[in-house]
Amino acid sequence: MAARIMIAFAARRCLSALPTLLIVITLAFFMMRLAPGGPFDQERALPPEIERNVLAAYNLDQPLWRQYLDYLADLTRGDFGPSFKYRDFTVAELIANGFPASLQIGGLAMLCAIVFGVGLGTVAALHQNSPLDYTVMTFAMTGIAVPNFVMAPLLTLLFGVYLSLLPVAGWGDGAWANKLLPVIALALPQVAYIARLTRGSMIEVLNSNYIRTARAKGLREGLVVTRHAVKGALLPVVSYLGPATAAVATGSVVIETIFDIPGTGRYFVEGALNRDYPLVMGVVVFYAAMIIALNLAVDLLYGLMDPKLRRP
Amino acid sequence: MQRLAHLWNRLDYSCGMLRLVPLLALVCVTTSIQAQTELRIANLGEPASLDPHYVSGVWENRIIGDLFLGLTTEGPDGKPVAGAAEEWAVSDDGTVYTFLIRDHVWSDGTPVTAGDFEYAFRRILRPETAAEYASLLYPIKNAEALNTGQMTDMDQLGVKALDDRTLVITLEASTPYFLAQLTHYTAFPVPRHRVEQYGNDWTKPANIASNGAYVLDEWLPSTHTVLLKNPKFYAADTVAIDRVVFYPGEDRAAVQKRFRAGEIDIAMDFASDQIEWLRKNLPEQTRIAPYLGVYYYPVNTAKPPFDDVRVRQALSMAINREALTDKVLKTGEVPAYSLVPPGTNNYGEPAYVGWMGVPYEARLAQARSLLAEAGFGPDNPLEFTLSYNTSENHKRIAIAVASMWKQLGARVELFNTEVKVHYDKLKQGDFDVARAGWIADYNDPQNFLYLLQSSSGPLNYGRYANPEYDALMEQASATTDLTKRAGLMAQAESLAMRDQPVIPIYYYVSKNLVSNAVQGWQDTINDIHRSRYLSLK
Numbered sequence: 129m130a131a132r133i134m135i136a137f138a139a140r141r142c143l144s145a146l147p148t149l150l151i152v153i154t155l156a157f158f159m160m161r162l163a164p165g166g167p168f169d170q171e172r173a174l175p176p177e178i179e180r181n182v183l184a185a186y187n188l189d190q191p192l193w194r195q196y197l198d199y200l201a202d203l204t205r206g207d208f209g210p211s212f213k214y215r216d217f218t219v220a221e222l223i224a225n226g227f228p229a230s231l232q233i234g235g236l237a238m239l240c241a242i243v244f245g246v247g248l249g250t251v252a253a254l255h256q257n258s259p260l261d262y263t264v265m266t267f268a269m270t271g272i273a274v275p276n277f278v279m280a281p282l283l284t285l286l287f288g289v290y291l292s293l294l295p296v297a298g299w300g301d302g303a304w305a306n307k308l309l310p311v312i313a314l315a316l317p318q319v320a321y322i323a324r325l326t327r328g329s330m331i332e333v334l335n336s337n338y339i340r341t342a343r344a345k346g347l348r349e350g351l352v353v354t355r356h357a358v359k360g361a362l363l364p365v366v367s368y369l370g371p372a373t374a375a376v377a378t379g380s381v382v383i384e385t386i387f388d389i390p391g392t393g394r395y396f397v398e399g400a401l402n403r404d405y406p407l408v409m410g411v412v413v414f415y416a417a418m419i420i421a422l423n424l425a426v427d428l429l430y431g432l433m434d435p436k437l438r439r440p
Numbered sequence: 441m442q443r444l445a446h447l448w449n450r451l452d453y454s455c456g457m458l459r460l461v462p463l464l465a466l467v468c469v470t471t472s473i474q475a476q477t478e479l480r481i482a483n484l485g486e487p488a489s490l491d492p493h494y495v496s497g498v499w500e501n502r503i504i505g506d507l508f509l510g511l512t513t514e515g516p517d518g519k520p521v522a523g524a525a526e527e528w529a530v531s532d533d534g535t536v537y538t539f540l541i542r543d544h545v546w547s548d549g550t551p552v553t554a555g556d557f558e559y560a561f562r563r564i565l566r567p568e569t570a571a572e573y574a575s576l577l578y579p580i581k582n583a584e585a586l587n588t589g590q591m592t593d594m595d596q597l598g599v600k601a602l603d604d605r606t607l608v609i610t611l612e613a614s615t616p617y618f619l620a621q622l623t624h625y626t627a628f629p630v631p632r633h634r635v636e637q638y639g640n641d642w643t644k645p646a647n648i649a650s651n652g653a654y655v656l657d658e659w660l661p662s663t664h665t666v667l668l669k670n671p672k673f674y675a676a677d678t679v680a681i682d683r684v685v686f687y688p689g690e691d692r693a694a695v696q697k698r699f700r701a702g703e704i705d706i707a708m709d710f711a712s713d714q715i716e717w718l719r720k721n722l723p724e725q726t727r728i729a730p731y732l733g734v735y736y737y738p739v740n741t742a743k744p745p746f747d748d749v750r751v752r753q754a755l756s757m758a759i760n761r762e763a764l765t766d767k768v769l770k771t772g773e774v775p776a777y778s779l780v781p782p783g784t785n786n787y788g789e790p791a792y793v794g795w796m797g798v799p800y801e802a803r804l805a806q807a808r809s810l811l812a813e814a815g816f817g818p819d820n821p822l823e824f825t826l827s828y829n830t831s832e833n834h835k836r837i838a839i840a841v842a843s844m845w846k847q848l849g850a851r852v853e854l855f856n857t858e859v860k861v862h863y864d865k866l867k868q869g870d871f872d873v874a875r876a877g878w879i880a881d882y883n884d885p886q887n888f889l890y891l892l893q894s895s896s897g898p899l900n901y902g903r904y905a906n907p908e909y910d911a912l913m914e915q916a917s918a919t920t921d922l923t924k925r926a927g928l929m930a931q932a933e934s935l936a937m938r939d940q941p942v943i944p945i946y947y948y949v950s951k952n953l954v955s956n957a958v959q960g961w962q963d964t965i966n967d968i969h970r971s972r973y974l975s976l977k
Contacts, residue, residue, distance in 0.1 A: 165860030168572070171877060172496065173867050173898045175575045177588040185570035214661065215489040216643050225661055297694060299663075388691060390662030403860055 138428060145420045149413070153203070156412040157196055160405055167212040167403040186212065199406075203413065209406035213398070219410035223392050229299060230384065230391035234376050236311045241318035241372060246365060248319070249326025250358065256331060264323060271320025276379050280313040280386045297388040310387040314379050318372050322365055330361040359433075366430050370423035377415050477682040479958070479971055482695040482707040486661060486688040490643040492625040493564040493571045498879070498967070501625055502708070503686055506667055506971050507650040508628040511539055511557065511607070512619050516973040518964025520620045524552060524629065524651060525607070534614030534920045535581075539607040544674040546631050546649040554601035559632040561599040576626045576881055579615040614920040616786050617884035624881060653679050653972035662688060667971075680975035699725075699953050705976070706961075706969075707953040712771045712833060718953070725953050728772040729963035730783055732880035733948030734888065736776070737826075737841075738866070738901035739873050741941050745822065746872065746902075750814040752940040754807040755873065756793065758848050759841055760800050765946050768840050769833065772951075776944035779892070780885045780933060783965055787885040787926050791934035804847060811848055822850040828875035829862035837945065838875065867898040876901060879948065883966060885929050889913060892936050904941030 168174055168182055183189045187198060202209055208219035217225075252264040287309060288296035300306040333339060334357055342352045381393035388394075392411055399407035485499030492504050505514070513523030525539040541554050561580070564571045565587045578584040581598025585591035598610035611618060621627065631642070631649040638647040645656050653675070654667035665686040669679055687704065689695060692711040698704045700722075710718065710726075718726040739746045739755065746752060761775030774781075778790035795803055816822040826842060828834040835856065842852040857865070865871050880887045890896055893913050894905040909932050916928035936942070950967035957977045961969060 163861075165858075165862075165864040169860045169864045169867065170496075171859065171863060173863060174572055175899065176897050177584075178570075178572060178575055181567040181574075181587070181589075182570040182572060185568060213488055214486070215494040216491065216640070217661065222661065297691060298689070388689065388694070394662070401858065401860070 134428065134431065137431070138424065141424050141427065145424070148420060149416055152416045153200070153409070153413060154196075156409060157199065157405075158192075160400075160403075160408055161192060163400075163403065165403055167405065169403075186210075199409065208410040208413070211399075211407045212404045213402045213407065214404075219406050222395055222407060223410055223414055226390055226392035226395055229302070229389055230380055230393055232302065233307065233310050233314060233383070233389060233391065234373075234380050236307065237314035237318065237376050237380075238369075238373065240311060240315035241322055241376075242365075242369075244315070245319045245322025246326050246358075246362065249323040250330055250353070250361075252323065252327040253330035253334065253361075254353065261327075265327070268320040268323045271316045272324070274317075276313050276317060277382045277386065279316055280309070280383055283309050283313055284386075297386070299389050306387075306389075310383050310389060313386075314376055314383050317379070318375060321372070322368065325364050325368055326361060329364045330357060333357050333360040336360070363430070363434055366426060366433060369429075370419075370426040373422045374419045377419060477680065477976060478685065479681045479683070479974060479976065480685045480703065480705050481687065481971075482698065482704045483665075483686040483688055484690050484692070484695065484707075484709050487659075487665065490648070490656065490659065490665075491640075492628040492630065493560075493569055493574075495625065496572045499686075499688075499708070501968070503665055503667070504625050504628065505652070505968065506654040506684060507648075507652045507656060508625070508630075509652040510622050510624070510627045510629070512622045514623050514964075514966070514968045514970055516960060516970075517962050518966050518968050520623050523623070524557075528619075534616070535611045537609045537611070537618065539609070541605045541607060542674060543605070544651060545672050546634075546651050547655045547670045547672050548631075548634075548649040549672060550631070550633060550649065551604070552629060552651045553604040554607035555604065556629040556632050557607050558599050558601040559635075560628065560630045562594045562597060563630065563635070564626060565597065566594070571626070573626050573881075576621065576624060579611050579613070579618060579621070581610040581612050583612075613918055615917075616920075616922055616925065617882050617886065620785065620884065621882045653970070654684060657683075664688070673972075675972070679972045681971055684971045696953070699955070702955075704953075705955045705958050708967075709951050710953055712769060712951075715771050722953070725955060727950075727952040727954050727961070727963055729950050729952075729967070730774065730781065730965055731948040731950040731967055732781055732784060732883060732965055733878060734776055734779060734781055735773075735837075735875075735877045735945045735948060736779065737873050737943040737945060738871075738876050739941060739943060740869060740871055740902055741905075741939075742869060742903040743872065745814065745816070746824075748814045749939055750810040751816070751822065752943070754810040754814070754848060755845060755850075756940045756943040757795055757803045757807040757810075758844050759943065759945065760844055761945060762800075763844075764837055764840055768836050769946070772949050773946040774949070776946045778933060778937060779942060779944055780888045781947040784880070784885050784888070785883040786922055787929065789930075790885075791930045791937055793937045793940075807848055811850075816849070818849060822848070823853075824850070824872035825853045825855045826873050826875075827855045827857070827862060827865065827871045829859040830856045834875050841945075866901045869901070869903055871901075873943075874901065876942075877948070880966070885926070885933070886913075886917070889929055889932055889936070892941060902941040904936070904939070906935060906939060909935050 168179060174182065187195060211217055211219050211222055214222060248264050252261045255261050284296050287294045294309055295306050298306055339352060339357055342356050380391065381396050384391040384393040385397045395407055396411040399411065483499045483502055485497055487495065487500045487503055488497065489495050490504060492508060495504065509524045511523055511525040512520045515521040524542055524544065526542040528537055528539045530537055541552065545551050561577065563569055564574050565577060565583050567587060567589050574587050582591055582596045586594060586597055600608045602608055629651060634642045634647055634649050641647055645658055648656050650656065650670065653670055653673045655670045657666040657668045659665045667684040669682045670676065673679060692709060695704065695707045696710055696714060699707045739752050741747055765773045765775050777792040777796040780787060780790040782790055811822060826838055828838045838854050842854060845852050866874055866876065878888060878891060890913065891899055892904045893910055894900065912928050912932035916925045916932065919925040919928060954961050959975045959977055960973050
């Protein structure tokens with residue numbers, strides 16, 4: 129019974145995701161075209177007759193609404209189109225090519241965010257209003273306030289240039305040293321956010337009746353926290369994982385560019401600068417779909433964790 | 441006891457290993473020989489494609505030119521020499537070229553035929569191919585008409601394979617730079633059998649066949665492109681380097697670090713602000729050489745007050761180019777007083793502006809009086825916008841130039857946009873004075889001077905329209921006598937330098953970092969250095 133409800137819920141969410149995706153695609157498509165300059169404007173201007181050939185080859189000579197409908201039709205067939213800039217690759221190939229690096233950076237950043245965020249938040253909650261608590265929360269406020277495009281250059285300046293401990297940029301075929309700084313820069317705001325969330329809900333949970341019962345039973349404080357309190361306190365964190373993934377995904381666009389990582393996010397920036405419309409659209413659709421899917425996963429996870437939602 | 445046995449076993453094992461030592465040593469020696477013949481190049485750009493018909497950048501040329509061999513090709517000094525064509529004959533009027541194709545094969549063993557060339561020329565000129573650079577081939581008979589769709593029958597193209605080894609190319613008119621132009625990738629052959637079999641995927645490593653010194657081994661976007669020596673190349677015995685790796689990274693600081701660390705043998709550019717450090721610390725490896733390119737400011741002649749020649753002259757005279765190259769850039773660029781850089785083939789001295797030798801202070805006074813004549817003075821200052829595309833160097837130059845113009849009483853607003861927007865505005869004539877640059881596609885003054893022909897459309901950013909200039913250029917293109925032709929073009933250039941529809945600022949230089957281990961490197965005016973001529977110490 130519960131499983132059927134779950135499946136129905138998932139199916140409903142999938143269906144409701146379609147209009148969202150369509151809105152994202154439509155907005156991205158037309159906003160991209162609003163930007164002045166076209167994919168074939170460059171230092172060496174094309175003679176008009178050549179430009180005509182090129183535009184015709186990519187259907188860019190068609191009216192905009194026609195291009196839009198064509199794009200949607202291609203998408204339903206799973207065809208992201210060719211890249212204007214990298215003519216030997218399709219957009220799908222480029223995304224597939226960049227995704228492993230993006231996934232590693234993004235996945236590690238999420239992992240760090242959860243482990244350190246929950247850890248620091250719990251510690252702060254257990255030592256409420258102590259110097260330790262204030263230190264953690266100051267750190268968290270800084271992490272939230274400083275955007276990652278400021279944090280990343282500061283980190284490279286400190287660890288890469290002044291201390292010469294880590295590479296300034298580059299992927300180095302995925303070496304650990306190369307991943308460290310981008311992951312930290314990407315994870316930091318999320319660590320901070322999750323730490324604040326965890327602290328808040330932990331304090332609330334620690335004052336709740338069932339924790340008082342657990343303590344009254346004579347359980348050791350350590351067990352009370354790890355077995356009972358954390359589970360309850362994590363619910364808001366889990367519901368934040370959806371927005372966090374979105375933040376990490378969009379943050380990776382900046383971070384990959386700063387650290388010169390050959391990921392999908394960097395193709396987005398390059399695509400936007402080159403007016404490579406299909407490439408930008410491809411990355412947007414891919415990320416949008418991914419974020420929607422992950423949000424759905426979080427919702428399902430929430431259902432599993434929160435007993436209140438499981439009751440029919 | 442058991443431990444002892446174990447020890448014995450290990451000893452025996454080690455002895456076994458010992459017997460392997462000579463073999464291991466051999467392996468080490470061979471791998472170290474292989475490692476020695478790997479050339480690593482910082483190419484500073486990700487290739488858009490490896491299909492010679494789809495590219496337009498100099499970084500792609502470095503890779504594609506190692507893969508494919510045109511009818512003519514660049515020699516070690518960058519000058520055209522025989523390539524896939526063994527020899528050729530030119531008709532007396534200079535319009536018919538008959539090439540004898542060298543007896544050689546694609547890397548898969550299939551013979552390279554005149555038909556492959558015919559196929560390639562037809563392919564690049566088909567409108568559906570949408571080749572951005574097809575216009576370079578317009579000197580060929582009917583090429584323009586076919587590429588623009590005015591003509592559809594490809595049999596009319598002036599490229600004919602008479603038999604497997606004879607190719608005849610007929611031109612619209614005599615074109616003195618045609619043989620040099622054939623070294624360009626637009627004229628490279630493509631393996632017809634592969635293109636037809638794999639379509640757009642023919643450039644994938646598994647599908648490609650090439651006729652040059654190298655074959656494609658691997659291409660990972662944003663990572664590297666690896667070429668291996670082509671054992672079937674006709675002159676394979678003269679090729680010393682076995683493996684060439686091109687890195688696309690554009691971060692010049694990172695490239696310089698890798699060069700210093702010995703991870704890169706050749707860097708095809710370096711950051712201007714590093715020049716003093718490099719000159720001091722790596723003087724032998726820092727190579728700066730004249731380059732066929734000019735950095736200039738087009739002036740919008742269609743827009744008042746810039747339709748007044750006196751205003752344009754005054755603006756040009758007031759620029760202290762030596763101060764820009766020596767104090768602002770400091771990378772060895774040469775102050776420019778003409779559109780065609782000195783040293784261009786088929787040309788003598790460029791036609792410099794008349795006031796080139798006048799001292800700066802006197803020029804400034806002259807410029808002030810020209811502006812006054814045009815009606816601008818303290819109560820009616822000249823006000824306009826100087827546009828440039830976002831870049832540190834363009835900004836530094838624009839600031840310096842604006843302050844020089846301030847001495848004339850002009851009020852200059854600086855306006856920067858990203859490159860796409862900038863060139864879109866230039867094409868539409870939506871600017872007052874702007875920054876532009878031009879790098880030659882072939883070594884001939886025509887490649888610079890045609891920019892100012894009124895027929896050049898959007899390439900003629902400043903919309904310069906001088907019938908006299910156009911007539912001289914037309915006349916030059918119909919002249920086979922090289923000296924006469926050069927004279928006509930010099931006349932045209934002197935008109936342009938009088939009228940100043942473009943303000944030349946400086947001639948480009950090529951900037952390379954070349955490790956001491958690289959042998960056979962020569963500084964060339966087109967900055968082309970094919971790997972087949974290089975070796976490693």
